[in-house]
Amino acid sequence: MKRAKLLGLDIDVYSFDEAVEYAKKHKGQVVTINPEMFEYVNKNPEFADIIENAEMVIPDGIGVQLGLRVMGYNVKRIPGIEFAKRLISEFQSRPIALIGAKPEILSKTVKNLKSEFKGINIVYARDGYFDDPNLVFKEVSEQNPELVLVALGSPKQEEFIYKLKSILPNALMVGVGGSFDVWSGVVERAPEIYQRLWLEWLYRAIKEPKRLKRIFPSLPLFIIQVLKEKWS
Numbered sequence: 001m002k003r004a005k006l007l008g009l010d011i012d013v014y015s016f017d018e019a020v021e022y023a024k025k026h027k028g029q030v031v032t033i034n035p036e037m038f039e040y041v042n043k044n045p046e047f048a049d050i051i052e053n054a055e056m057v058i059p060d061g062i063g064v065q066l067g068l069r070v071m072g073y074n075v076k077r078i079p080g081i082e083f084a085k086r087l088i089s090e091f092q093s094r095p096i097a098l099i100g101a102k103p104e105i106l107s108k109t110v111k112n113l114k115s116e117f118k119g120i121n122i123v124y125a126r127d128g129y130f131d132d133p134n135l136v137f138k139e140v141s142e143q144n145p146e147l148v149l150v151a152l153g154s155p156k157q158e159e160f161i162y163k164l165k166s167i168l169p170n171a172l173m174v175g176v177g178g179s180f181d182v183w184s185g186v187v188e189r190a191p192e193i194y195q196r197l198w199l200e201w202l203y204r205a206i207k208e209p210k211r212l213k214r215i216f217p218s219l220p221l222f223i224i225q226v227l228k229e230k231w232s
């Protein structure tokens with residue numbers, strides 16, 4: 001297992017393909033971590049526990065990639081949305097559950113995935129605006145999925161998966177944030193030029209200005225903290 005320490009948390013530093021293989025073999029909870037989550041870890045010890053207990057923590061965004069580079073780990077980020085799509089293609093004939101996003105987004109996502117992956121076996125799909133999580137835990141566990149993708153945003157999705165893990169110990173579960181919004185075709189992912197210039201965050205912030213409040217001050221604070229750790 002290849003791990004890096006970043007601001008007190010263990011991050012798995014795999015290539016994309018290695019991460020896919022590791023996840024398929026080991027199952028459990030995969031956290032795709034970003035600077036906002038580091039900030040939340042500082043404020044919330046229970047959330048820190050969840051991250052520490054995750055079977056895998058992968059660097060989702062450019063902020064965490066940069067932080068790892070500052071600490072001397074030359075790793076590339078693994079965008080959660082691409083990681084999750086690859087897992088779907090690897091698991092397609094096996095039972096898959098999708099939980100999260102608005103109802104119309106979820107149904108468009110299911111439709112699009114079914115046309116992209118002909119043999120896909122979606123055994124459970126539930127939007128992310130439910131009152132009783134226990135009912136969702138019960139329903140999803142009855143379907144015994146092997147791959148569970150949860151799009152509730154952070155920290156909700158990590159907390160949800162952490163609880164579900166004790167009910168479905170043999171499933172692989174990934175928190176995928178806004179991925180269903182993109183897969184549904186309703187939200188556009190940043191064009192490749194933004195991704196290549198490490199400016200995907202800027203594109204998302206322009207499209208959805210309320211994101212700016214989340215990114216700032218998280219991103220600069222995160223980088224400052226990493227630099228402090230490096231120089232201490």
Ligand code: UDP
Binds near residue numbers: 100
């Ligand atoms: N969401 C949900 N239930 C909630 C809150 C959010 O299903 O109670 C969904 C929301 O519709 C969106 C996703 O969670 O599809 C969060 O996306 P966002 O882009 O905010 O997540 P990020 O990737 O930034 O963590």
